């Protein structure tokens with residue numbers, strides 16, 4: 344959709360949005376979808392405890408929730424500050440789950456070794472710029488290097 348918006352902003356000739364989506368979805372084997380959010384281990388574990396354990400862990404779980412909210416509030420405050428302070432940048436980043444390459448659901452693929460491809464995304468919040476750093480296991484592994 345951003346590509347569509349960019350065409351509009353730059354004054355290129357364009358078709359209406361439903362036609363764009365139809366061509367994009369039917370002629371390019373590419374689809375729009377909302378990426379799955381990572382699940383927090385602490386929250387997920389707490390949800391799976393029985394009621395007795397939940398009672399015992401309630402205090403530490405509530406602290407976890409307070410910390411999570413504090414962290415979000417701080418990020419929003421930092422992003423707000425970065426709008427006016429030129430020397431401040433606020434980024435969020437994530438290493439996506441391994442992308443087996445080539446992708447496919449064909450059963451004969453199941454027994455084949457696939458190349459592990461990684462995507463480390465950095466999002467600069469204020470100018471809304473995304474950087475995807477993509478590499479495969481032949482270049483490097485998942486570590487900080």
Ligand SMILES: [Zn+2]
Nearest residue numbers: 383384385386
């Ligand atoms: Zn959590």
